[in-house]
Amino acid sequence: MSDSSWTRAPAVAAGRDLVPGLLRSLDPLLRGWLPRQRWFAGKGLPIGRFSLAAATELVPPGGALGPLGLLHVLVDVEQPGRAPDCYQLLLGAHPLLPSALVRTALGPAVGGPYDGLTLYDAPHDPRLAAALLERLRLPGRTGPLRFSTEPNAQFPPGLTPRVSTAEQSNTSVVYGDTYILKLFRRVSPGANPDLELSRALARAGSRRVAEPAAWFEAVDVVCGAAGQEDGPAEGAGEPTTLGVLQRFLPGSTDGWALALASVAEDGDFRAEAAALGAATAEVHQALAEALPVASLDGAAVQRMAAAMTRRLEDTAAEVPAVRPYASALRSAFDDLAELGAGRAGRVTVQRVHGDLHLGQTLRGPDGEWVLIDFEGEPARPLAERRRPAPPVQDVAGMLRSFDYAAHHSGNGPWAAPHRDAFCTGYAAVAGTDPREHPVLIRAFETDKAVYEARYEARHRPAWLPIPLSALARLATSAG
Numbered sequence: 459m460s461d462s463s464w465t466r467a468p469a470v471a472a473g474r475d476l477v478p479g480l481l482r483s484l485d486p487l488l489r490g491w492l493p494r495q496r497w498f499a500g501k502g503l504p505i506g507r508f509s510l511a512a513a514t515e516l517v518p519p520g521g522a523l524g525p526l527g528l529l530h531v532l533v534d535v536e537q538p539g540r541a542p543d544c545y546q547l548l549l550g551a552h553p554l555l556p557s558a559l560v561r562t563a564l565g566p567a568v569g570g571p572y573d574g575l576t577l578y579d580a581p582h583d584p585r586l587a588a589a590l591l592e593r594l595r596l597p598g599r600t601g602p603l604r605f606s607t608e609p610n611a612q613f614p615p616g617l618t619p620r621v622s623t624a625e626q627s628n629t630s631v632v633y634g635d636t637y638i639l640k641l642f643r644r645v646s647p648g649a650n651p652d653l654e655l656s657r658a659l660a661r662a663g664s665r666r667v668a669e670p671a672a673w674f675e676a677v678d679v680v681c682g683a684a685g686q687e688d689g690p691a692e693g694a695g696e697p698t699t700l701g702v703l704q705r706f707l708p709g710s711t712d713g714w715a716l717a718l719a720s721v722a723e724d725g726d727f728r729a730e731a732a733a734l735g736a737a738t739a740e741v742h743q744a745l746a747e748a749l750p751v752a753s754l755d756g757a758a759v760q761r762m763a764a765a766m767t768r769r770l771e772d773t774a775a776e777v778p779a780v781r782p783y784a785s786a787l788r789s790a791f792d793d794l795a796e797l798g799a800g801r802a803g804r805v806t807v808q809r810v811h812g813d814l815h816l817g818q819t820l821r822g823p824d825g826e827w828v829l830i831d832f833e834g835e836p837a838r839p840l841a842e843r844r845r846p847a848p849p850v851q852d853v854a855g856m857l858r859s860f861d862y863a864a865h866h867s868g869n870g871p872w873a874a875p876h877r878d879a880f881c882t883g884y885a886a887v888a889g890t891d892p893r894e895h896p897v898l899i900r901a902f903e904t905d906k907a908v909y910e911a912r913y914e915a916r917h918r919p920a921w922l923p924i925p926l927s928a929l930a931r932l933a934t935s936a937g
Contacts, residue, residue, distance in 0.1 A: 479570030481510050484533070487564040487577060492535065492545070497627045497643035499543055499837075506536040511544060511681035514601040517589055519551055519575065527551035527575070528586045530603060532645070532681050532698075544645050544682035546700055548590070550580035559583055579629075581641060587619035587631050591639070594672040594703055604677045604697065608660075611671035627836045635708040637671060641701045642833075646682055646840040650699035652833040654844070655809060658748040659741065666741050666828055672703040709823040713816035717863040721872050728879035731860070734819060735883025737827035738856065742810065742849045742888065751808045752846055759798030759805050763791045766905045773908050777915040779926055780908070786933035787904055794901040805898070807846035814852040815859035835909070853892045854902035856880055858910065858928065865924045904932045 489505055492498050511532035519527035531547040555563055555576045562579040580586040595613040597606055617633035624630070629641045642650060653673050660669035675697040713734065720727035754762070767788060774784040798805075811818065812834030820828045834843030857877045864873035878893075885891035892899055910925035 480513060480572070481508060481570075483567045483570035483572065484508070484531075484577075487567070488533070488535075491564045495643070496625070497629070498545075499644055500535065500537045500540060503537040503540065506538065509534045509536075509542075512602045512676060512679045514603050516593060516600060516603075517586070519572070523585060523589065525553050526583075526585060527572070528580055528589055529572070529577075532676060532679060534681055542682050544698075546641065546643055546645050548580040548586070548641065550578045550583050550586050551575040552578070581629050581631050582621050584619050587621075587633075587639075588617075590631075591617065591619065591633055591637075591703075594639070594674060594701075599677075602676050602679045603674055603700070605672065605674045607672040608670060613671075626831075632706055634706075636706055637703050638668075638706045639701055639703045640831075642699060644836065645676075645698050645700060647680075647698050648696045648840050648844065650702070650833055650840070651809075651812065651843055652831060653699050653702045655745065655749075655811075655832040656702065656704065658809075659744050662744045662748045664741065664744045665826065666737050666744070667832075668704040668707055668828060668830055670702050670704050673699065674701050675699050707820050707822055707828060710820035710828070713819035713821065713827075714859070714863065716821060717816050717860065717876075718867060721863050721867040721869045724869060724872065727876055730821070731876045731879035732883030732886075733825075734827050734856070735880040735885075736887045737819075737829065738811075738814065738852060738880075739884045739887035741829050742808070742852070745809045749809045750846070751806060754798075754805045754807055754848075756798040756800070756804070760795045763795035763798065763901065766791045766794070766901060766908075769905065770908050773912045777911055777922075779915075779922065780911050780929065783926075783929045783933040787908070787929060790897075790900045790904040790932065790935075793897045797897050805848050807848055809844075810847050810849055811852045811855075812843055812847065814855040816856070816863060817859070837913075848898060848902070849888075850892055850895060850898045851902050853881070853884060854899055854906055857899075857903055858906045861928055862910075862924055865927055866921075870927070900932065900935060904929070907932060 485508055488508060492505070493501055511534055514530040515527070516530055517523050517526065517528035519525055521527075527550065529549045529551060531549060532544055533547060534542045534544050536542045549564070551567070551572050553575055555578060559578055559582060562582045564577045564579070566576050567573055591613070593600070594605055595607065614636060617636055619631050619633050622630040622632055622638070628643050631639045631641070633639065640652065653670060656667050656670050659667040677697050679698060681698065716730065717727060719725070770784060770787055770791070774780045811829060811832055813831070814829070818829060818831045820830060822828065857880065860876045860880065861873045864870050881892050907925045907928040911922065911929065914922040914925060
């Protein structure tokens with residue numbers, strides 16, 4: 459492969475030129491390693507071509523950490539039938555990899571600036587994770603990477619790093635009991651909502667968010683679909699969010715684990731569900747005060763309904779088990795389109811969480827709920843995740859999550875009273891009950907269940923009966 463692919467963006471190095479040979483040496487390693495990563499979006503498809511958006515040597519081998527090196531890479535991956543995806547890689551380089559890190563290895567580099575060194579996934583190395591935190595605490599530029607901190611951020615010494623074992627589509631490093639750094643793996647130009655919304659909520663004084671302390675982004679880098687010949691993608695030219703360092707919440711338990719424990723005991727989780735509903739409404743209120751609120755006219759509502767219908771049709775074509783319900787499910791989206799056609803068809807939209815479920819919530823030792831992971835559904839384009847949406851989208855997502863918890867443990871009846879409790883708690887703060895908008899609720903819950911069916915069919919076929927049970931219920935629902 460020619461190194462001409464490097465001409466799209468400059469590679470940046472600390473005192474030496476990284477360009478010659480680097481991509482050629484990475485190519486065979488990435489072809490074997492990338493498809494095994496949970497966050498790699500193109501599983502099952504052959505990899506065509508790699509091209510480099512940027513390479514930045516944060517710690518050169520032979521520098522401050524002796525033989526150890528830290529390389530930051532933004533690489534585009536081309537696959538048939540997909541727009542190019544841009545991935546963020548943090549690579550360690552060492553002549554002799556410790557046994558504890560062997561499982562993270564890409565393999566030995568042959569040729570190029572790291573010839574003879576073994577490359578591996580750097581966040582798993584405490585020495586390199588500590589070096590990254592040290593860089594985060596100092597605002598400024600390193601090549602195309604820009605590091606920023608909040609004015610009141612404190613960085614106590616001796617924060618031992620460890621990689622989070624939670625299942626997620628990114629990589630998170632926890633530093634002591636103080637901070638957690640989320641490293642976005644598949645990236646696009648523009649501000650990631652997790653940074654954008656967390657900062658807005660923190661500035662508004664919300665107690666329902668893990669406020670950011672620092673972040674870093676790529677500036678003046680063309681990556682992914684933004685560099686294609688058919689024109690720049692939405693967000694092109696904006697900095698690309700790469701990582702966010704946020705307050706860690708020690709002693710907290712995620713809502714999914716709490717709900718599963720309650721389901722297993724056939725317990726009463728209604729008070730917690732109501733408190734979570736109230737916390738969600740507080741977040742919506744704070745976002746509406748901090749960021750613009752708009753109103754969709756009837757035509758926009760009809761376009762929303764048409765997009766939902768297309769997702770249903772695409773899913774039914776891919777997942778045969780959805781087909782028996784497809785005709786009846788369309789009525790949910792037909793009703794939404796009809797709502798848009800009416801005189802009262804306007805729908806208020808604002809910034810929302812975008813992927814709210816029990817796993818995106820934490821209950822602290824004080825019993826208070828915090829919402830996390832504001833990046834939206836990772837499978838959707840970044841520009842779409844940044845658009846305002848009806849708050850009921852988040853409500854519907856949480857209702858689906860209570861249903862998931864119940865059916866995952868074989869106790870379906872547990873869901874209904876807890877779904878109701880969540881809505882009651884939400885209404886107590888918001889002043890409006892989501893159940894008073896049955897057309898919106900049914901449409902968004904149906905759309906979410908359709909998404910779940912496609913996801914489970916692709917990734918966890920054993921879980922497919924869970925969204926199918928919801929689709930069966932929604933297909934017979936009049937709202």
